[in-house]
Amino acid sequence: MSHESSSKPMYEQIFEDLLHQIHSGKYEPGERIPSEKELGEIYKVSRITSKKALELLTQEGIIVRQPGRGSFVAEDNSDAGSQSGYLLGTKGRREADKLLIGLVMTDFGDSYGTGLIYGMEEASRTHDAYLVLRRSLGEPAREEEAIKGLLELGVDGLIIFPAQGEYFNAEILKLVIDRYPLVLLDRHLKGISASSISTDNAAAARQLINYLFTLGHSHIALLTTPPQDTTAIEDRIEGFIQAHAESGIVVDRELWIQEIMATLPTAFTPENKLREKERIKRHLQDHPQITAIFALEHNIAQLAYEAASELGMDIPGDISIVCFDSPEYTGGFLFTHMRQRQEEMGRAAFENVLKLKKGEAVPPKVMLEAELITGSSTGRVRS
Template sequence: MEPLYKQVYQSIKRNIMNGKYAAGERVPSEKELSNSFQVSRITSKKAIELLVTEGLVFRQRGKGTFVSDMKDSQESSETLEKSKNNFLVGLVITDFDDSYVSKVISSIEEAAGERCFVIFKRTLGSVEKEAEAIRQLIGYGVDGLILYPAQAEHYGTEILKMIIAEYPLVLIDRTFKGVGAAFVSTDNIKAAKKGMKHLFNLGHEHIGVLAPSIIETTTIVDRFSGILQAYEEQNKIVNRQLWCTDLKKSLPIAFSQNITPEHDIDIIKNHLKKHPEMTALFAIEHNIAVLAKRAADQLGLRVPEDLSILCFDAHDNNLSGWEFTHLRQNEREMGRLAMNRLVEMMNGNLEIKKEFLDAQLVEGNSTCSMNRIPVKQTSKSF
């Protein structure tokens, strides 16, 4: 049995060929086709796109889709050529505040160039807002989507609909288990392993790990996998009692539940008090490292003399000159690859490609060798 979008496409094509839809006449809209054939907007959109690709119809933004006049094709060809070469792309992100996300957005815009127009939708990390943003963009008529998924354990139905309909979609930063979608991401396993080995090389043995309470996203899972692999490769024993995974400030629920930075700072302080043997912390996210530094300051612990902190990412607008030792992701390459891959998909190459990028270890001011720390400073009491 043919896919639904091909059934819709064949029906419209027959009506064009038998003269039901004459040259210059408007064909049913994506919404009308969706209602008529009882299919999703994604399916009807894909059917229209196939007709456009064959030159049977052309689009006029804001007016609709019309049957091409093959005998008098100059205007139709120009419109068709424009529809092929100038795509409208939807970009769904969590927020602009994150330096990492801002760099990804900037590189996507640069890669779009004159090939694409980009529409931004912000979800603030909400799965519900993400689903609504996807529906709005598809309803508006975007040719493809780049999605920075909200931090959740499972993908939503809107994402599943796009995948089933073979809609041009590229995920960035994180993906979902069992989902056959194109994505571009940092190799988080390799990166986390690199971070842990750096702490081991500095002589740290008792290393705490700080992470958000939702740890089932592929990004977080892969970072934990990298940490565990580093222990295994160094023949070291993992002490999970030093792991703190109760942090909530970086999660979507933080805003709706009025979770303040102080909430997580107190959790980190209690964790440090409970395990005074820790000499280093690996923060899974940069914002968590910031809270860890504040917690250490409030306890009178000096970073890095009393406590080393390593994390993913760092802010570029740091005017103090002090920065965390961190794993720098290649955001610009990530955005460029995502846009280029989406253009390929919008041009008909729907191959599912999964691309991983290396992260670079940047030594900052937040870590130091255990050999540099006087013995009296490693003995903490609160």
């Protein structure tokens, strides 16, 4: 394969290689070509990749696939391969085609996600390309379906905001193995050598907790969704612990709630929010020493605010609340929070996918600083 084709998805490279071999006479009409398994071994790719190359050849009328026998060169394929943008011995796609980048993300809203999309959409306009979005709602099955669907659509690269969960999606691993243009957004996946762009969550959490320390708070509750193998959450918890260690303050895990589910995309219902709010109320009543709450995301901070208010507590007089992200343009209550550089993250993710498509190197892990924004939810501890 040529260096020019190295930035293309592997299935396109295999397609073009086989197309060239057929038209150059290596495989005559009626002759069998290598199977999915054989192509996988030749090109060192997964069978799903080699299968897609064969499917493209079939769609173009270049080969005929016979169940149980294999794939054979079509008897009349002289004009094949030129009907859908694939040209023999050239760049593969018509040069007039626009680049198409797929985006798979859990969900988005005012507090987080919309800014990411703004940044990516702006970058797509700058580079005369298009962005196609699918939400996974945090479900691995939906994420897998979205990835497969976008690949079938023929996107030139993917940006993926991985679903929360104990295991990363196997489809992502296949993309990494196949050296497909891929950038992970907001978090990185352990053991996966894929390019990622995120906030420096540990440093941001450390800065936020140190700010609470300056206000005299030392009994701080931590409220989060399940943290297992979700690096953004794990890093924020690590920053929380580091800040305590550096200040010589003991971390009291009895003040934590680590299984808040109501803010996850598939569970964000009035019934679930009411149940979690009651749980936070009981937690505050059982631990009256709490003077501040560190919520790892805005929606959890909102639940904590409502729970404390319904208990008759004044914010920030009786209790302070901090979080990551807080909409500043909705006219609502502004929490003291760490503002992530969402639009910059989105732009960088889109541009890095384009670089990978061209075969250029990009940093494996980019982490951006967040900014501390002081809102109305924090104050000094009452004596």
